Amino acid sequence: MSLTVAVVAHRKKTLGAGLDRLRVLITEQDVGDLLWFEVPKSKKAPKKVRKALKQGADLVFVWGGDGTVQRCADAMASSGVPMAILPAGTANLFATNLGIPLDLEEAVRIGFHGRREKLDLGVLNGEHFAVMAGAGFEADMIAEVDGQAKKRLGKLSYVKAAVRHVGGPLVPMKIEIDGATWFDDRASCLLLGNVSTIGGGIEAFDDARPDDGWLEVGVSTAKGPIQWARVIGRMAGGRSDESPFVRITRARKVSARFGAPLTYELDGGEREATTRIEAEAVPGALTICLPPDERS
Template identity: 40%
Template sequence: MDRHREAVAAELARHGWDEPLWFETTAEDPGVGMVKQALAEGADLVFSSGGDGTVRACAEGLLDTGVPLAVLPVGTGNLLVRNLSLPGTLAEAVAAGVEGDTRAIDAGVIDGRPFVVMAGIGLDAAMAESTSEGAKRRIGWLAYAGSIVKHLRDKPFDVTLRLDGRVTLRRRAMMVLVGNVGRLQGGLSLLPDARPDDGELDVLVLAPRRPSDWLRVVGHVLTRSRRYDRRVERYTAARVEVDVVPPVLHECDGDTIGHGSHMSIETRPGALLLRVPRGSES
């Protein structure tokens, strides 16, 4: 931590910035309270130094404040960084924060809890819960691959899906994923048309009927096929309501948030200001 602080402060100094304020997250507060404290002390730029959970918490504290977020990626997934092609090195990330452009992106809200990447139920939540921190430290995002294979034989659940209060679908599914962006670890694109600034959420429903259907699901995803397939359905909406039987595990930006039988998600267009490299079109 001391070496990291020294490196960040040195990069900021190269750009003419003073020593920053530092706020360490805790297990009880992954960042929301720290952001509020920083704002109370007059911060006009907040760097999130951590993984997706830290980014999500900092984003929650900054929504609709007019203060931008810059990301120093030091986690395993770093999905917002990967999806938006943000800098992956410390020097480039600091430069983007202090000299880059400010871009307004959407945020999603699941049952009152903001997210910037994805939220979902079923297979992805089970994968997140069963992937150990030790495995992620040892082999990075590949740890998720072994976890998801382990859950392919989980029992499906009954889903009722309402999109903007109009479209109703009933499926027996393995996963419902709602994304602000569309790529997972390893560059796997589950929602290839998702954009973080279009004012809508993208929805994926995976509903294989038998174990052999997983081959078709994998092929559909890997080829980014847009052909209709009841096993892999994609939709867009500003508000998504999901009811499931029996209750299943929920996740939000890679963190599990308990079991439930209902999920209500909506978008908050342009609610988060994000620093990106100057002139970036990503």
């Protein structure tokens, strides 16, 4: 039976020979209807995803980076319709964690012929995320990096922003894990993870898996360049939870209150400052197309 296939593409993102090549690759398959949507920015994508689902899409290809994937995952959560990621962004952390290559032909092949798995999402203040969410130092750093800087400097843009923010103040935080107080002190960053690896191949959460039904939770009390260098060094060369400036646990639900408004982010996308965060794991919320399991 022919599939109804949808493409939701951030038209400013690039991968391989581009969107024209993608159209050819898809039409070479046994496709019935092809629903094609291009958007100028990631925040326009959810409306197109919902339209595709309403029109009966059996498979949705998402062309873009983590921000586009996050917006589409939020719209596709619990729909049961598989998402196939075409990693065309500057940062493709979700695709990288899942083993989806930066190769257009292979990513399309995985979409049509790869295995389907139900993976967890997190939801923070009512919005789903696939990779990580955070407040404080990490979110301020991401907020400073605009699209042009990311395009021009890539990962270096995040490094430059990090250097400018390491001297920021510690903020009072009270964090509850599954209803019990876990942290009540001053901190520079709260991070929630669904997967292990963040930018540059650094593992922020060594034991994270996107199919275990948990959110990883980390809080850092590091302040200044020396302490933050020690934190990043520990992440790169050992286990994050061995740093004296980091506490890590896991949770089904997380509630946090901040002593001052903090910017927060979802999968690299900035959101408005808040003094309150409510988050939880949503097991099996997103059906995703993955490479064949080499163990099988």
